[in-house]
Each structure stands twice: as structure tokens, then as C-alpha cells.
Amino acid sequence: RDINGIFISHLHADHVSDIYTLRYAIYTAQRDGYMKPPLPIYMPKSPKKTFKFIKDAIKKEFAITEISESLNLKLDGMTVSFKKTDHPLDTYAMRFECPAIKTGKGSLNKTVVYTADTGYFDGLVSFSRNADILIADATLQSPDMELENLGHMTAEQAGQLAKEADANKLILTHIWPEYDKNTSMGEAKKFFQKSVEIAKRGLEITL
Ligand SMILES: [Zn+2]
Ligand SMILES: [Zn+2]
16 A cells, blocks of 8 residues: 555566566555556556466556656656666666755765666666665675676675665665575675665665
């Protein structure tokens, strides 16, 4: 009932499968008047076959907006921009910029960047520039660098990205379930000395 909208970076199963079950919760909430239909959902339209499958499954509960690099969303004064990442499917990193709030010390605006699934590439640094919170793909650990065409970052690279982009806080996400999270944390901290956290279900952060 607290959800105002959903952003989906790409259509790999680990990023979309929950919407099939969520659909039933939303259907009920809308039917009983707890939520206004339809719920905005932002996602890429490719691959076409997967998109059509999702669209047919979620029917009337969601209103889909296609995301792309040319889309610049304005939501309650917040702007959202997108950058295509280095991943096998059409995948988009997202930058959420909140409007400036006047404080005693001048005006303050807050930015959250989510890298989505991606390998490290230079364009990600400028896209993540000065993020107050950088939520970064840290699927891998440094020994995986020997593999090719990873489409994901190591925790070291996530730390490097946070440092290069001069972020304020780094949150490591998408860590391979078999991996020790403390090792990932250590890898990120080698490069990024500010605050590092591991993403977990239900994590809430005040900007
Ligand atoms: Zn993926
Ligand atoms: Zn994924």
C-alpha cells in the first residue's frame, strides 16, 4: 500500500519475477480501494518477447512507461535519468535527483544512483558523480576478474566507482549468494573509505 511506483532496470528473471505475485496483491488493494489503479511501472521494452509476456501478465494493475537514455522523468519535483549499462540485455542505471531544499547552510539537494546490473565502464563514473547514495552491482569478487564478459562488477570495482564518482555512501547489492559478504565489504573498502553497507531486504535509508 505504500508503493507509489516501481522501477525495473532490465527484464532478467531475477529482476522481474516478483511482479507476477505482486500483481495479485495490487489487484486486491485496488479492488478494495487501498491503492489507486494503475500503479506506475518503469521498465525497458526489450527483449520484446519478455516484455510482451510481462505486459500480458500484469494486465490492468500497472501502467507501463518505457525507459531509455532519452527519458527524463519528473516525479513530484524529483528528476530521474537513465544510462544504458554493460550487461547482456537492455539495462539501465538510474539517477534520482531530489529538488533542492533550503536549509540554514544554503540549499541542499540529494541524489541516489542505482547502477543496475553492469560491468565497470567509464561512463558510469560521470553518471554516478557526487551521489549521496550509490547502490552498486557487486555480484563478483576480485578473483572473478579472470572471467570474460562478466556483465557485473566486483565489489572492488564498486568501491572504485564510488571513489571515482566521489559518492558519499556506497551500498553493495546483487552479491552472489554463495559469497561471503564481509569479503565483498573488505574489497569495496580497499578503494572507498567512506560509509559502505550491504543491501538487504527492507533496508530504508534517510537522505
Ligand atoms: Zn541481469
Ligand atoms: Zn540481476
